[in-house]
Amino acid sequence: MEGVNTIIIAWGGLKVILPWSGWLLLLVLLIYLYKHPEEFDSWLTKIDRFLLKFWSGREKQFIQRDIRSRINLASKKINKEAEGLITKGVDIVWVNQENIESFLRKGKVIVRMQHYENHDKNIVNAATHYVTKGVLHTAKIYLSDEMQKALNLALTKKILCEEQDNGTSTDYFFANVLRPALNADAGLNKTYDVIEKMERKGLFTRILLREIRLMGKRLYPSAPTNREFQETKNFFNFLEPFASLESGDDIRDWEFVRDDIKMGILFVAQKGKLEHEGYAPYIKRITGKINRGAQNIYLFGRKPENVRAVKEIAKQLRAENPKIVDYRVEKYYSFLRSEKLPAICIVLKTDR
Amino acid sequence: MEENNIKKEELEFVHDNDLLPVLEKLGLKDDFLSGKIRCAFCGEIITDENLHSFFEDNGVKVSCSKEDCIKEVEKKQ
Numbered sequence: 001m002e003g004v005n006t007i008i009i010a011w012g013g014l015k016v017i018l019p020w021s022g023w024l025l026l027l028v029l030l031i032y033l034y035k036h037p038e039e040f041d042s043w044l045t046k047i048d049r050f051l052l053k054f055w056s057g058r059e060k061q062f063i064q065r066d067i068r069s070r071i072n073l074a075s076k077k078i079n080k081e082a083e084g085l086i087t088k089g090v091d092i093v094w095v096n097q098e099n100i101e102s103f104l105r106k107g108k109v110i111v112r113m114q115h116y117e118n119h120d121k122n123i124v125n126a127a128t129h130y131v132t133k134g135v136l137h138t139a140k141i142y143l144s145d146e147m148q149k150a151l152n153l154a155l156t157k158k159i160l161c162e163e164q165d166n167g168t169s170t171d172y173f174f175a176n177v178l179r180p181a182l183n184a185d186a187g188l189n190k191t192y193d194v195i196e197k198m199e200r201k202g203l204f205t206r207i208l209l210r211e212i213r214l215m216g217k218r219l220y221p222s223a224p225t226n227r228e229f230q231e232t233k234n235f236f237n238f239l240e241p242f243a244s245l246e247s248g249d250d251i252r253d254w255e256f257v258r259d260d261i262k263m264g265i266l267f268v269a270q271k272g273k274l275e276h277e278g279y280a281p282y283i284k285r286i287t288g289k290i291n292r293g294a295q296n297i298y299l300f301g302r303k304p305e306n307v308r309a310v311k312e313i314a315k316q317l318r319a320e321n322p323k324i325v326d327y328r329v330e331k332y333y334s335f336l337r338s339e340k341l342p343a344i345c346i347v348l349k350t351d352r
Numbered sequence: 353m354e355e356n357n358i359k360k361e362e363l364e365f366v367h368d369n370d371l372l373p374v375l376e377k378l379g380l381k382d383d384f385l386s387g388k389i390r391c392a393f394c395g396e397i398i399t400d401e402n403l404h405s406f407f408e409d410n411g412v413k414v415s416c417s418k419e420d421c422i423k424e425v426e427k428k429q
Binding site: 063087089094097100101103107108109113126129132133134149 | 360362363365366368370371373374376378407408422423426428429
């Protein structure tokens, strides 16, 4: 009898709570959609794709939403790796006979979007257009033509690969854009290859593009000279061995302090070093880099114990060194011999 | 924290459904249909297969879809 009473009471309570929980769920859902418009767009794209089978009149809407959601999701992820690196995504504007002249007068380039059957080509064209227009536009002028081309190809690939669509647009890009471009130019091929290694090591957006962007921010719109071309080239060459490193057990550290790029890298990885000597050797090395003029120090670590150490080293430095005025933490996953490991990159910034 | 105030980029596209009316408005439709329009960069005849984009450069110009021409047209903005 007592059991039946409990059920009746519980049911009575649920009847009161359920309507409230329904509203609460709706509210949580609305907040989620407000905070993640890219994901919402992506869901709507799936609905549009389904409706397109029955109603071809929705084609423009589908293309618009699909391209926007792909690029916006990818740019969100890229900006997470290096904040402010690229624009916060795109808005797609359809141009027609009524407004094309005004867009052309404003100096806009109007790209053709083909019918849905050529959608992979549309996506690749849109991603290429976006990368050229919306990424590092104040910094690219300080890079050689070859490096600009390689960066554009690598970023386009990164955007396309972020989205899971069974890889059809990525396949189209590989077959029709990337491979022909690399096959036709050995220098471009070599530069692109290094960028690929940087990407695998997590250095492409986090260090290379970030430092180049900061350089562009300082210099733009002054006309590029040989000095800047040489500096960006030297910086690229400086990062190459770090990108090519196999997993090491040593403390790996580097610094590049020149006219416009001033940075250092420290990789916390040495087995046993932390247990025997603590954080002191790392702190000493970083302090040395700051004293020699490095303005951004990148601390990397992977595996739980090294991630903890990187956090602790950064915390101590921020408390002890008044030159450090800001910092940025990014947690991500890294692969070591197919093993997925937690990783961290902390950027310490000094007063310029 | 680092700044993250870069606005969204607007990308302008013309859909195939609007292509002929757009060409007509620009006074290019007849030349396009009779194969008289050439790529502003490589000089190749523009067709339905290779038309990539429109831009302004002392008059309305058209680019084909060759990789080098796309790179050139992107420099125009």
